[in-house]
Amino acid sequence: MASVPDINLLELITQLADDEDIQHVPVGREEEGVGVCAGAYLGGKRPALLMQNAGLMNSCNGLTTTGLQFGIPILLLVYYAGDMGDNAFHMLGLVTEQVLQGLGIKYAVGRNPSDVKKQIADAMSICQAAKRPVALLLTRDVL
Secondary structure (H helix, E strand, O other): OEEOOOHHHHHHHHHHHHOOOOOOEEOOOHHHHHHHHHHHHHOOOOOEEEEEHHHHHHOHHHHHHHHHOOOOOOEEEEEOOOOOOOOOOHHHHHHHHHHHHHHOOEEEEEOOHHHHHHHHHHHHHHHHHHOOOEEEEEOOOOO
């Protein structure tokens, strides 16, 4: 699991860093995370990248030229800033799903904390089977 520092993801990032079953790799930029995940996949791992939707926008080039072009399955766990009921970064909330659709990246929105564990497993399963990035958008309520 690669992650980019973000105040909204701090609690989750701390839990990842403390989890002995997950190899956590902090990165400075989202595109760097795509590269780390590609390397992890080529090394036999099942990679995931944790970021905010602003970072998703930053990672579009890496996702397109690496993840999609070369069939690298990367689970994208994305904080959905600006979703309904979240007044922060409202413009990002307006374009997030359209960007994923434009890239041809399958996605789901996690709005119910009790459903997220299954949604993560389902997204990872699709990601691995399709050999391409898949996104799970995580709302503030879920985080």
